[in-house]
Amino acid sequence: MATLLYVTAHPHDHQTSYSLAVGKEFVEAYREANPSDEVIHVDLYQQDIPQIDAEVFGAWGKLQSGTAFDQLADSEKAKVARLGALVDQFVAADKYVFVSPMWNFSFPPVLKAYIDSVAVAGKTFKYTEAGPVGLLTNKKGLHIQASGGIYSEGPAAAMESGFSYLKKISLFFGIPSFEALFVEGMAIAPDQAQAIKEKAIVKAKELAASF
Numbered sequence: 001m002a003t004l005l006y007v008t009a010h011p012h013d014h015q016t017s018y019s020l021a022v023g024k025e026f027v028e029a030y031r032e033a034n035p036s037d038e039v040i041h042v043d044l045y046q047q048d049i050p051q052i053d054a055e056v057f058g059a060w061g062k063l064q065s066g067t068a069f070d071q072l073a074d075s076e077k078a079k080v081a082r083l084g085a086l087v088d089q090f091v092a093a094d095k096y097v098f099v100s101p102m103w104n105f106s107f108p109p110v111l112k113a114y115i116d117s118v119a120v121a122g123k124t125f126k127y128t129e130a131g132p133v134g135l136l137t138n139k140k141g142l143h144i145q146a147s148g149g150i151y152s153e154g155p156a157a158a159m160e161s162g163f164s165y166l167k168k169i170s171l172f173f174g175i176p177s178f179e180a181l182f183v184e185g186m187a188i189a190p191d192q193a194q195a196i197k198e199k200a201i202v203k204a205k206e207l208a209a210s211f
Contacts, residue, residue, distance in 0.1 A: 005093035009100040009111035019146035023099035029208035044110040050079040090118040102147035107162045134174020141178040148187025
């Protein structure tokens with residue numbers, strides 16, 4: 001049995017979001033193809049994703065200097081414990097599906113906060129004399145990204161920094177396979193928006209069958 005972490009970063013639901021609509025169809029097809037697998041939905045807009053702020057850095061410093069966890073302030077304990085739970089959940093998963101819209105050529109900031117929470121030395125990567133080495137070498141990932149324009153190819157591709165960032169960080173974590181499913185062009189051709197979504201759903205179901 002494998003565990004799929006389904007990470008969504010959209011304030012709306014699948015009825016109004018193109019990315020979530022396609023993601024929902026992917027998950028349903030994946031469950032049908034892999035009935036014994038566990039699918040865990042991490043809705044970043046509905047969960048506590050702590051910012052790595054001065055208090056977190058302070059708490060980490062205290063722990064590194066020998067302070068016991070129980071001696072931290074309550075707010076420090078809450079943040080450090082939550083960050084630890086997020087990275088442990090991430091490491092325990094076998095597969096990752098990220099779903100997000102493109103905002104200003106990237107993704108919503110809550111997704112960056114989540115990535116920061118799981119980019120932990122000794123958990124997802126380690127430092128060596130030759131440089132950092134990823135520790136998640138037996139995992140795989142997918143990013144479903146929706147955008148009004150077309151950024152997967154052509155002149156605008158140089159502006160795309162959502163999928164490209166997630167692919168880079170996945171390689172940093174050692175994840176050898178990280179694919180993209182772009183749902184794009186709906187604002188350019190609004191009369192084709194439904195057809196674009198339906199085509200992406202077909203592709204999502206195909207990907208889910210072998211993911």
